[in-house]
Amino acid sequence: MTNSNLKSIPDASLPLSDILWNQDQQRLLIQGEVLLQTKSHTHWGGAVTACMYIPLIRSHVWQQITDYPRWVQYFPDITKSEVISKGDVKRLYQSAQKAFLFFTAQVEIYLRVVEVVGQQVQFRMERGTFTDFHANLELKDMGNGTLLAYTVQATPNIPIPSIFIQQAMNLELPANLCKMRQVLCNHK
Template structure:
């Protein structure tokens, strides 16, 4: 399935003003994506997808952080370093850009709002800034999963290239995540 890029209001918060056409596209497996500028060298993106599983089951799987290497092909390691009200997460990734391969390491502070959302904030790593949020909403007999990321890598790549990469790669990553989440169901 292809990604469906939308230009009008895409929810980046808790209000989801879906019209019937957009909701139908989500239910058919499309990934709705909105990219925006963030900094001169960074980008921001929000993607939404429908997962045909109840929210509690999706939550249980996405909070299994070591499993993220299965969801995102570029992530080579995902490890919980500290548990508690604020978790500490280490992730490593490898990404090919143009004529070189970038190795990325990131330490994140993770705050979960049980069954609702997960917020990720950069502690340290190969980014000037990095924040992400996963949101889960009930939708028919399944779950609407929203993923918002804004980041500025330390590698000086113009934001237009970062945004294009997010536009093309995030839908594929989201489809892979849905495939892994639904495996065996």
Template sequence: MTASYISNISDSMIKGMNMPWNQDKQLSVMGGEVLVQTESHTAWGGSVTACMYLPLVRSRVWQQLIDYPRWVQYFPDITKSEVISQGEAKRLYQAAQKNFLFLTAQVEIYLNVVELLGKQIQFRMEKGSFLDFTAMLDLKDYGNGTLLTYQVKATPNIPIPAIFIQQAMNLELPANMRKMRQVLCKVQ
């Protein structure tokens, strides 16, 4: 990749990330790094935006991402992911299990899903084990592949200080995103 190509990529490529999108960041993303930024969302919640490069064309990434039952392969904590209704806006049910020290937390969520063909998937909580939950996957052509940006805003229904939620998101999301890339890029 040439320096002139890299310098033409703007901050707008990383929608929602308030970090400079300089040449070092671009090279690290192309080299496999997952960029992560966490922020407070509510007194008990967190917001995280992660960005990674996939060496796949956007249409191939899209087809795999909208196969929602397959999300159990992308995120190890998700134990069930199923489409419960189709239509202009899909409805999705997901269940997850997370171990914290000596506790095991089980959550479930019903999501309204809006797909902007080949570009974006928006998730909004209808009901579930959170006070609030929204997420968005954004896909853009990038070099010879795809730049995937994933933003999640959530507040659990149990009072955990936001700093702990943000730290957990900052540690776990990069590993989950790397797992997602591994599954998406696996030769089938």
């Protein structure tokens, strides 16, 4: 993945099914690039949508990404991911640790998880060490594989300027999603 290919995705505010991809973007996705769109979100937070292609059928991707304890394998900063209640609306506890220039931030979050089977997972913060946190993960068939879009907007409750949050999202989310793809594809 090269920074030159971290291009803006077309209107990331649209649902994944409504995004129109040009041929260059489709080619980049199939070649393994992660396409990003960053938006501003509060003075201390960040928002980003990242899209990637996974060369697996959607049902196989769905089965793995909804195995939430495995998220520690996809995102190296997540130290714990535990389902604390099941049902139509799941509850999830996650903790993470992130090193910055002069300190290490430890965060934890309790999330409400709503699944639209095979298509979408919505994560909403109930409580935690964030001022706000929302994330959506969407899946769509693309060729012989699956297009995954992950949108996250978050404001930590530690005073880090949004430029640093957005920079971390721009650099780390693509790397984390590539790691997720690698783990998913090696688990066939």
